[in-house]
Amino acid sequence: MERIEGINRDRIAWCCADTGITPDLLASELNIAPATFERVMSGQGGLTFNQLKSIAEYFGRGVLFFLEEGPIEVERVHTPAFRTLANQKPEMSAKMRTLIERVEKQRDVYISLREDLENTSLTRFVHPDLPVSDPKASAETARKWLGLSDRNDFDTYRDAIEAKGILVFRSNGYGGKWQIAKESAILGFSLYHPECPVIVVKKQRRDAEQAFTLMHELGHLLLHKSSSIDDEGDFHDAHSVHERSANAFAGCLLVPDRLLATLDPSDRPETVSQYGSWLDPQRKAWGVSAEVILRRLVDVGRLPQEDYAAYRAWISKLDIPQSGSGSREYRHREPKHIFGDRFVRTVLDSLSAGYITLNRATRYLDGLKVSDLHQLERYYAGT
Structure with missing residues (x-):
């Protein structure tokens, strides 16, 4: 040969x-x-x-x-954003480095397609005016900026952020080039860009866990105007000022004081193992984990720090099975789960308008087969 x-x-x-x-x-x-x-x-x-x-x-x-x-x-x-993340986590794996660069290329694809579709209503990112020195006040302003209601889940949070011109990617649960490895401590990262920032969230066991990662990364973009890569330690044992402010921002945005005040402290059970059941209605309505609510209760002085620590110690010992790799039966919908609705619609609109070829569209959409891409088109057309 x-x-x-x-x-x-x-x-x-x-x-x-x-x-x-x-x-x-x-x-x-x-x-x-x-x-x-x-x-x-x-x-x-x-x-x-x-x-x-x-x-x-x-x-x-x-x-x-x-x-x-x-x-x-x-x-x-290497872009400045990539070098920022590499400096923050010099020990990151080769696959993580490759994923970051792959995300940057996908972002550039979106910007290029958006320019071709200049007559559409695709929103460009405009940085909101926030009181950045006060994470709680910034969270209140950002919640209004996003137009959030009192009932949310990961998808509504994601849609609200994407509507402001920020791309939100979620890694695959199964092995592949868009996966953050299950054994990796990295939970997400953000790439600041003046025209089109990107947030990448690791697929976790529950959507509620992903919601906090999403808002933590949004905090880095809006408060610090910088790129960041975060692992479990950055969320739970944050030492830097930026990480602590991003945590406070995320908690206050997801569970503002107004909603927190609806909780009746007299109903709190005596054992931490019952906290999840106690907070079940709020968790479902707000799309957050029990831990986020408990952390907010600590912040406002309505829950002792030792009770929160006891809950964390208890839940860390639970043998919660990892979710499976997932069915590939709905392969045509996977690009929407990975890249978000806005990215996928932009690719399909560019294909329909003749700006890109069918082959290029399949490449942009995680290497879909042509038959799967046509099925995705029918899915979006509602047929």
């Missing part, structure tokens, strides 16, 4: 170092013979096109990236 000889091996080495993987481990993961890869890296051999393509896909690059001459210009390879 013909082999490509003119490979820029320095770029392969740079990508390995950038993602924290050795060339030997890269060859092993891609099933390339160690001797073959060693010859390539020493400038004495070549790779097949499929092997080079596998390397390019692993690093989220195009094949031509490894055929171009010259050194890498880091400022062109």
